[in-house]
Amino acid sequence: MQKSELKTPYFMIDESKLIHNLEIAKQLKDISGVKLVLALKCFSTWGVFDIIKPYLDGTTSSGPYEVRLGHETFGGETHAYSVGYSEDDVKAVADICDKMIFNSQSQLAAYRHLVEGKVSLGLRLNPGVSYAGQDLANPARQFSRLGVQADHLDSSVFESIDGVMFHMNCENKDVDAFIRLLESISTQFGTYLDQLDWVSLGGGVFFTWPGYDVKKLGMALKAFAEKHNVHLYLEPGEAIITRTTDLVVSVVDIVENEMKTAIVDSATEAHRLDTLIYNEPASVYESSQNGEHEYVIGSCSCLAGDQFCIAKFDQPLEIGQKLHLMDSAGYTMVKLNWFNGLRMPSVYCERSNGEVQKLNEFDYTDFKRSLSQWSVQ
Structure with missing residues (x-):
């Protein structure tokens, strides 16, 4: 893989x-x-x-x-x-x-x-x-x-x-x-x-x-x-x-309202909750401290203040581009939830020999089952 x-x-x-x-x-x-x-x-x-x-x-x-x-x-x-x-x-x-x-x-x-x-x-x-x-x-x-x-x-x-x-x-x-x-x-x-x-x-x-x-x-x-x-x-x-795990996301849209926002296919509310709870911005591997292009990295949830961070980049971001939100292991996977019915992140491990091992993946049936299992007759 x-x-x-x-x-x-x-x-x-x-x-x-x-x-x-x-x-x-x-x-x-x-x-x-x-x-x-x-x-x-x-x-x-x-x-x-x-x-x-x-x-x-x-x-x-x-x-x-x-x-x-x-x-x-x-x-x-x-x-x-x-x-x-x-x-x-x-x-x-x-x-x-x-x-x-x-x-x-x-x-x-x-x-x-x-x-x-x-x-x-x-x-x-x-x-x-x-x-x-x-x-x-x-x-x-x-x-x-x-x-x-x-x-x-x-x-x-x-x-x-x-x-x-x-x-x-x-x-x-x-x-x-x-x-x-x-x-x-x-x-x-x-x-x-x-x-x-x-x-x-x-x-x-x-x-x-x-x-x-x-x-x-x-x-x-x-x-x-x-x-x-x-x-x-x-x-x-x-x-x-610490520093072992990235949450990898993709840019799905770029909008502008005084400042450019790159909307990604993830959300702090659902996938990286402590970013929101403690107001501790994520760090983006692809960012550059002195970059000329600044973006809000915003989530795809409906919560107005749901954003990962503000980051600068050497080149403009493009739709479809992947970003790595670093240090995303602690208090993340244990707090995942189905807010907005968003796609749940899969979980992989890159082994020391380079092999990528799938640990877990989720689909619509997991979302549905988390809400009700039996119908009322």
């Missing part, structure tokens, strides 16, 4: 780039002794788990279907976490997870009898400090519902759990900032941590970012683990798949 023959829109995962990130993850593990579990909320495209599995230790989840997917398709350790479990959720995953992490002391008390003796029990704690660029993604934001604050803790809870989870980072590229967060939780919770078997420090630590001091991070994690005599986990998502 040749890339030139593929119909847009589609995602293209690059195996070589993925392995590059995974080798950095291996380096971090070797230095620190930390275990890494893939955050499925960020990336769940199980068709490439064969590439990832040799490097990571398992998966972590935010809902019952992710737990099942991790158990069935990844293996290793399967961590189950949810902001709000139902009784059915707990029963559904009790026999297929290794660790179950509750978000509150009340949920722990309500459901522990269903899993005790089957899993290692954990509780999410909220240290009140975090590193996040936007308030929407800040676990320590005002009135946060995520985890138990230090002044709300019943100390007796530590007698009946095995570990805790902190998630306090979002795209943290600053190793020194992360170390300060480690020091903060050690100061606040150190006495409790000393009683536990394991601590998960969550995700959002961008250790594969260019120039990141992986050795410094690894040594800090090792020191923390030794200080409190615990096994450490990180839950990377973006760090594993």
